[in-house]
Amino acid sequence: MKTTGLLELNAVVALASHRNFRLAAQDLGVSRSTLSHLIASLETRIGVRLFNRTTRSVALSEAGEAFLERVRPALADISLAIEAANGFRASPKGTLRIATCEAGARSIIGSVVTPFLQTYPDMTVDVVTEGRILDIVAEGFDAGLQAPEDVPLDMIALPCGQPRRQAVVASPRYLRGRSAPVHPLDLSVHRCIRRRVSGAGLQQWVFERSDERLTIPVQGPLVLDNRNAVIEAAVDGVGLAYVNHELAAPYLASGRLVELLVEWVPALPRLSFFYPGRRHLPAGLMAFINLVRASANADQLNAHGGGVPKRRTASDVDPLENGIAHIDGAGQ
Template structure:
């Protein structure tokens, strides 16, 4: 790429944030969606910046985009400065009567479903100047590196260096199947009895298979469930169980409505103790944005009311 006059290499704040977004998402399409642009407009903006700087910041193929060596060095210098600018702008939020801006949350699909109505929508009703952007995915991500204000995950998976605030009551798993599946079959009374049944297996986002964990009176049992169907989504597992495909070991929270109306039958309930629920977590070493602080207030209020 040809060299340009050094004064032509100056980049604006928008272009610097565009570089960060593309490097974070490794995709012009996803970065453009975050920035509210079309992918072509973002691509042209990055190309124009590269032309002015006289270096290629990204290596592009038809299937991927990644920082070049020059891009990595550039980003390492500008990203801390952008964080400082963002923090300075956020600090002015302290002087407003109500917070403004965008609250970005990363969560598992199950966690997002549990907090959406009681907490997120209530937060938006109280703070109409705030926007909320929730990204759901099975894999665990570095919320700081990915530009999120906070994450929502199971309490036992929150990194130790994060501050965690409980946002759901204790949870448990439920072992369920449809009445049609159990028709003519003996219901399992112990986890070992599952060996005689078709189990709907669960796959991690990483590709590994869940073991079904049970406990009763201090005795713990892990079962490698066997069955012809493997899924990676609790909603799909419940749907399959409703159709009589087998026994599912799934979120009791998600299965509760179907158990209540009789479309699913729970077994081994005495082997399914409660465990710590979902938490919203955020880095403790950084300034807490006004929007996140307001959201945490709503979370604590809803949790307190639900525990009465």
């Protein structure tokens, strides 16, 4: 019997997945007639009909389902073998897909992604910033970048970037005529912009100083599920916001926002770059991992040396800046 080829087996998998000859042919990069010939040739050779098809539908036969159940994992093993061989190529090619959040993307663009693309011009990096926690393997990603607590236990994780922190911010417009909070408990008299995370949950406002740790159940008129929208609402004077400091930094530098309760906001661990623990990784992913390691080491060295920029706080605001009459602790 003539040996069945990989193209024929992939044709079965594609047609079973799409249940449409045109879409399956596009997936394989062949013509519809070629796909039909591959399926018919395989069915003739093994003497069994794998698909029941009419002019309007395509479905696996009982024999086809049994056949596919064995073929699909075998093809996955073959794909891994080819992927391992590609790992020895001197110049990686292809697309690297990374799932992360907005802050994660910002943290790696200049330090890792740009030098990676300069070093490997045949690679493409596809960074998706949906921000939700997802199964990177099931959704077709090569790696992810998230907070350490969000990394699945079966993944290999590397620290990436510098330590992070949150910031409580407000616009000078909001603070006009109000007492700036000097203790987290003061938030009870302020309008706070809350952010929805992980489906229906609300982000916790956590504070820490010395041995004191507080989680404040803030209240406010607006709930949003997007970090940038929260910052924009704070700039517009809706209320106080508890946000990623890196995202707020441009607004703090321009004076559109000021930072509050600075000594109470705890530092957060660095983000984790994570990927499946395969024995053989694609060359492009391996090269990217090496750059992540190098960047993390450089960031750690920089964190231990050099000065730290002065933070802009409520007490730094000129009373006449942006038309503010005053910001003090006396209240109105």
